[in-house]
Amino acid sequence: MATQITEPSDEELIERIARQDRAAFDLFYKRHEKHIYFFIQKKLNDSFEAYDILHEVFMEIWRKADRFEGRSKVSTWFFGIAFNKTVDRIRKKMPDQFSEDDNEDIVDEEVLNPMELVGATEEATLIAKCIEALKATQRAVVQLAFYEDMSYPEIAKIIGRPEGTVKTRIFHAKQALKLCISKFTGDRS
Amino acid sequence: MTDTAKDLEQLLPFYANGTLEGIEKEAVEKRLQEDEAFRLELDYLKALRANIKAEDMGQSPGELGLARLHKAIDADANVGNLPKPPANENRFWRIAAIAATIALIFALSVQLYAPITGSDDYVTASGTTKVEGPVFQIFFEAEGNQGAISSLLAAEKLTIIEGPTEIGYYRVAAIEKLSNNTRQELLARLNASPLIQEALAE
Structure with a gap:
């Protein structure tokens, strides 16, 4: 009878990392680094800085794995670390991008410079360009909801804001994306 | 739009990504049965999600990033393993630090008051x-x-x-x-x- 080898869960890996198990750390890195890097890079649009933050995130995972209490999913924990480090970096570079005074009731009508869309003829490219044009706060929730398929309570924990804010942010992001896409496709439906 | 209708619209993205549960999921499904525009909105969100998910994550640091982490972890471990200097060495380091600070202040003052002749090229x-x-x-x-x-x-x-x-x-x-x-x-x-x-x- 063939023996079934099961991959260790994230929780098991974190327990082992807390005991300074390098092999567990390497496996955890290989499992998640691409997603975390992509998440950071999407918000910063700077691959070099994203690489730096990715490094800081994994160093924090290595150093603080023993403090993970299992009250949330492991992914919620490490995306939270990545989010906070990215926000800190953006705050230093572009303070207006993460202003806590954002009025969530105002639909963000920021649109792209038409010249940026000259080459964006394919739908996927157009959507990607419109997502880039969102505010960093909205881009984060869109990515967590649609790329990582997270629930709104999980996203609320990651970004450290109330659940209502997450729902409002994604609602406004959706409206802004619709507006952006329709402007360049002429589709008003 | 009523508050309830708006609430359901705000929940729709999480229905589209399959994470909505319980009463909220039932409420969204009920409205989907009744409202054609709401169904179209769901189609739009599903298409948007499919598009975002199809995006290539591109290159990441991969093994290079892991090698850098190993190096940093080793450096961390080495710092932790360094023996504490004996108390009587502190005096030497204090004097050395003061000397270094004076040298630094001198070097900075020379730079600050020197005429600017170079460029950033x-x-x-x-x-x-x-x-x-x-x-x-x-x-x-x-x-x-x-x-x-x-x-x-x-x-x-x-x-x-x-x-x-x-x-x-x-x-x-x-x-x-x-x-x-x-x-x-x-x-x-x-x-x-x-x-x-x-x-x-x-």
């Missing part, structure tokens, strides 16, 4: 060629031979201005100014080269 590592183009950070493949790398740099009109840095990359600059598009195309060519592990624009 980069020159090649050999100090011979002035470069005007954008700067890239390049991690070369360990197996790449020097001749092939030199040929690649020459063909792309690039020159090394610094490196290797502590984490192993070279800073390489285009000799001529480049438009944004040309810069992006050059970056893509560099990343596609078998001699290069990763190239990043500064």
Whole structure:
């Protein structure tokens, strides 16, 4: 009878990392680094800085794995670390991008410079360009909801804001994306 | 739009990604049965999600990033293992620190009051060629031979201005100014080269 080898869960890996198990750390890195890097890079649009933050995130995972209490999913924990480090970096570079005074009731009508869309003829490219044009706060929730398929309570924990804010942010992001896409496709439906 | 209708609209993205549960999920499904526009909105969100999910995550630091982490973890461990200096050594270090501070203040004051004659322009590592183009950070493949790398740099009109840095990359600059598009195309060519592990624009 063939023996079934099961991959260790994230929780098991974190327990082992807390005991300074390098092999567990390497496996955890290989499992998640691409997603975390992509998440950071999407918000910063700077691959070099994203690489730096990715490094800081994994160093924090290595150093603080023993403090993970299992009250949330492991992914919620490490995306939270990545989010906070990215926000800190953006705050230093572009303070207006993460202003806590954002009025969530105002639909963000920021649109792209038409010249940026000259080459964006394919739908996927157009959507990607419109997502880039969102505010960093909205881009984060869109990515967590649609790329990582997270629930709104999980996203609320990651970004450290109330659940209502997450729902409002994604609602406004959706409206802004619709507006952006329709402007360049002429589709008003 | 009523508050309830707005609430349901705000929940729809989480129905589309399959994370909605319980009463909220039932409420959304009830409205979907009754409201054609709401169903169209769900189709739009599903298409949007499919599009976002189809996006290629592109290159990530991969093994290179892991090697850098190993190095940092080793350095952490070494710091933790260092023996504490005996108490009587503190006095020496205090004197050394004071001397170093005085030297630093002197050096800074010389720099501050010296006439400004230089510029921020980069020159090649050999100090011979002035470069005007954008700067890239390049991690070369360990197996790449020097001749092939030199040929690649020459063909792309690039020159090394610094490196290797502590984490192993070279800073390489285009000799001529480049438009944004040309810069992006050059970056893509560099990343596609078998001699290069990763190239990043500064």
